Amino acid sequence: MSHVLQVFQTVLAFASVVLLCVFLKYRGIIKAEHSPLFAQLLIQVALPVVIFSKLATQPIASRQLLLVVSMIVAVVVCLGVSWGAGRVLRLDRGKTGALMMASSFGSSTLIGYPLIQYAFPHNPEALVDAILISELGVGLPTFTLCVWVAMCFGEGAAAEAGRRRKILLDYFRSPIFIALAAGLLISPLHLDPGIYYLAPFFQAADMVAASITLLSCLILAIELDLRSMRHMWLVVVISAAIQMGLHPLVAGLQTDFYHFTPLQREILVLEAAMPSAILGVVFATRYRCAAQWNAALVFGNILIGLIAVPLAFWLLSR
Numbered sequence: 001m002s003h004v005l006q007v008f009q010t011v012l013a014f015a016s017v018v019l020l021c022v023f024l025k026y027r028g029i030i031k032a033e034h035s036p037l038f039a040q041l042l043i044q045v046a047l048p049v050v051i052f053s054k055l056a057t058q059p060i061a062s063r064q065l066l067l068v069v070s071m072i073v074a075v076v077v078c079l080g081v082s083w084g085a086g087r088v089l090r091l092d093r094g095k096t097g098a099l100m101m102a103s104s105f106g107s108s109t110l111i112g113y114p115l116i117q118y119a120f121p122h123n124p125e126a127l128v129d130a131i132l133i134s135e136l137g138v139g140l141p142t143f144t145l146c147v148w149v150a151m152c153f154g155e156g157a158a159a160e161a162g163r164r165r166k167i168l169l170d171y172f173r174s175p176i177f178i179a180l181a182a183g184l185l186i187s188p189l190h191l192d193p194g195i196y197y198l199a200p201f202f203q204a205a206d207m208v209a210a211s212i213t214l215l216s217c218l219i220l221a222i223e224l225d226l227r228s229m230r231h232m233w234l235v236v237v238i239s240a241a242i243q244m245g246l247h248p249l250v251a252g253l254q255t256d257f258y259h260f261t262p263l264q265r266e267i268l269v270l271e272a273a274m275p276s277a278i279l280g281v282v283f284a285t286r287y288r289c290a291a292q293w294n295a296a297l298v299f300g301n302i303l304i305g306l307i308a309v310p311l312a313f314w315l316l317s318r
Contacts, residue, residue, distance in 0.1 A: 008310045011275070014107075015302050017213065021221030035222045038215050039286045042279075046208050046215065048179035051143065053205035054135050055183025057193050064132050066258045067268055071137025074250040074272055078104040078242050079145065085238055094290035097153025099235060101284060102297035103242040105142045106274035126267055133271045143176050147283050154287035216278035223281055223295035232293070236300035239276070243301055244308040248272040273312040275305035 024030045082103035086096030193202035229236065251272035255265040276298040284294040 005310075008306065011302070011305050011309050015306065017217045018220055018224075018299060018302065021214075021217045022224060022226070024218075025221050030218055030222060032222055035219055035285055035291075038219045038222075039282050042212065042215050042219070042282050043286055044175050046212050047143070047279075048175040049205050050209045050212065051135075051139065051176065052179040052183040052186075053193075053202055053209075054131070054139075055180070056186040056189075057191050057202070058131060058135065058187060064129065065136075067129060067133050067260070067264060068137040068140075070251055070254040070258065070260075070268060071133050071272060072141055073254065074247050075104050075138070075141045075145065077250045078247050079149070081246060082239070082242050085242070089235065089238075091235075092290075093153050094155065094288075095293050097149050098280075098284055098290040098294035098297060099239055100149050100153070101146055101280035101289075102276040102294055102301060103239045104247070105146050105277045105280055106138060106243060106247065106272065107277045126263060129264055129267050130271060133268060138271065138277075140180070142277060142279055143180055146277075146280055147174075147176065147287075150280075150283035150287040150289045154284075154289035216282060219285055220278050220281045220295050220298060223285060223291045224299055225292055225296065226299075229296045229300060232296060233300075236297055236304075239297045240301050240304040240308065243276055244273050244305060244312070248312060270312065273309055275309065276301035 021030070079100055082100045083096065085103075086099045091099060191198060193199060248269045252265065252269045255268065260268065278298055281291060281295045281298055283289070284291040
């Protein structure tokens with residue numbers, strides 16, 4: 001039970017940072033006009049640096065790629081189901097995109113890493129699997145499909161074919177995609193971040209990575225309107241059910257097919273059970289895809305995750 005309590009504490013700490021940022025907004029320390037700047041810093045600087053540094057130093061075994069495939073399949077299924085839910089609820093284009101982003105991409109890094117460390121202490125194999133699932137199984141879809149959803153469902157995206165081609169070209173020219181491609185190309189070289197001439201770069205990358213949580217929480221706080229959540233509780237519940245219910249279920253159903261070990265199954269399901277990724281709010285803000293709605297859905301997922309994530313961990317531990 002102590003591990004379950006530690007998992008709860010991790011999720012609670014994450015929610016506390018968001019509430020601190022909300023307090024800063026109501027005190028006027030951060031303002032609405034700061035949001036585009038924070039989003040640009042994340043998308044143009046912090047995320048590309050972290051993506052490249054993580055992928056460039058992670059040698060990937062072919063067997064471990066099946067964990068990544070399983071997570072990507074679960075993400076795609078959740079995207080389809082959440083799109084269908086948006087149509088059934090008769091949501092407009094932007095809100096449908098916000099629902100898709102909040103229901104399909106989890107916070108595997110901000111919450112997932114501490115959770116895996118608590119659940120499997122002194123087990124380096126577990127952490128390596130978690131990193132691969134997070135950086136490739138969750139990170140790749142987040143930095144590709146999530147950005148694509150934000151672009152396509154964002155304000156003014158329902159335009160002519162030329163506009164859609166421009167969206168695609170803009171993505172392939174973006175720092176995120178360039179960092180993603182460069183990291184995957186360099187990964188086979190097995191760079192050692194401890195080498196004296198590489199160490200300063202990777203240490204700087206770790207410093208930049210430390211800013212992602214705070215910058216993301218600041219953006220979420222700016223876009224979040226707590227009063228609006230009482231009018232959209234049904235959509236919040238649907239989003240949480242897809243992200244923290246259907247997502248780990250689909251991931252878990254694939255474990256027998258790929259003959260994963262019990263350890264790999266537990267890590268995969270736990271990583272899939274994370275609440276919504278705050279980066280969805282960053283992309284929604286950048287591409288004007290119902291950012292306030294997205295923020296409310298993400299914060300609702302985090303609150304529900306206070307119970308859902310420890311429950312998933314407890315069920316697995318039994």
